[in-house]
Amino acid sequence: MGEDAVVEARRRLGRIGVGLMTPLAPAEEWRRAARRVEDAGYGSIWVNEAIGGREVFTQLGVMLAATERIVLGSAIANLWARHPAAMQGAASVLADAYPGRFALGVGVSMGAIVEQSGQTWSSPLARMRGYLEAMDAAVEAAPKPEVPFPRLLAALGPKMQALAGERADGMLPAMMPVEHTRRARELLGPDKLLIALQPVILETDPGKARAIARQAGAFSIPGSPYIGALKKLGFSDADLADGGSDELIDACFVRGDEAAVAKGVEAYLDAGADHVCVSVFQPDLASSADQFERLAPYLLND
Known part of the structure; x- marks a missing residue:
């Protein structure tokens, strides 16, 4: 963590990445998708990662071994x-094994997911602060990577964003309007990483695209952190009802043909994001890779 990690990450990440958020699939399918x-x-x-199921460090290890530079x-x-010392140790092992090719994003998830796992939800800000302190205390016992890895926080609200600026190398907010990225960059300043996780929908019919977006259900989960963040941006309870108003959906999801998607993603870079991670709504890894290949000539055309 530190200035070197930010500089190295900016150099290696480039402008655009992808999110592979598909549920359980055989390891070979993950390898093929990663290579594509x-x-x-x-x-x-x-x-x-939720809690249980696909464990994120094991998953990343499989994919790092199957690829060469990404x-x-x-x-x-x-x-x-996991325990904070285990988080620090797992991240350090991957960063040591694959110099410059690993980035750690840490998040507090949602109360409903935590309670379902049999744990007791508590203040996310206090929990994150204490967790980061415990991770730092475990650094000396972990491997020492040749290239430092960036530590990023999933931060939507201003208090978690401030903590990201204080105790991390930056943040990676997800599914937020462009204005959120602009405000986040102002809060972070120029020396921290800002990675926007942005879902895109390759669909030119607005009604069909909005229906796909509403299936994500992110705005209807009780206690969802997205709700509070969007209200701070001026959206109302009415906007958040029934899966999200048209205005809300259009603000949080990039849609259209390849050129329109590229223009929408570019807006996040113009607003201050260092890197945009695009994800697609597809039922399996192969069809997700198909869409990423379709989009590549548009998104990666500098």
Whole structure:
């Protein structure tokens, strides 16, 4: 963690990466998808985690071993899934084994997911602060990577964003409007990483695209951190009801043909993001890779 990690990450990540957020699939399918994304020219692949099921560090290890240059990141590694010393140790092992190719995103998840795992939800800000302190205390016992890895926080609200600026190398907010990215960059300043995790929908019919977006259900989960963040941006309870108003959906999801998607993603870079991780709504890894290959000539055309 530190200035060197930020500089190195910016150099290696480039402008655009992808999120592979598909549920359980055989390891060989993950290897094939990762190689296709790398061959298409993207700078990164990010994988998410709940609690149980697909363990994120093991998953990233499989994909790092199957690829040659692309950066692999956790978006996010759930802090409720492991002890902070285990988080520090796992990240350090991967960063040591694959110099410059690993990025750690840490998040507090949601109360409903945590309670379902049999744990007791508590203040996310206090939990994150204490967790980061415990990770720092475990640094000396962990491997020492040749290239430092960046530590990023899944931060939507201003208090978690401030903590990201204080105790991390930056942040990776997900599924937020462009205005959120602009405000986040103002808060972070120029010396921290800002990675926007942005879902895109290759669909030119607005009604069909919005229906796909509403299936994500992110705005209807009780206690969802997205709700509070969007209200701070001026959206109302009415906007958040029934899966999200048209205005809300259009603000949080990039849609259209390849050129329109590229223009929408570019807006996040113009607003201050260092890197945009795009994800697609597809039922399996192969069809996700198909869409990333379709988008590559548009998204990666500097």
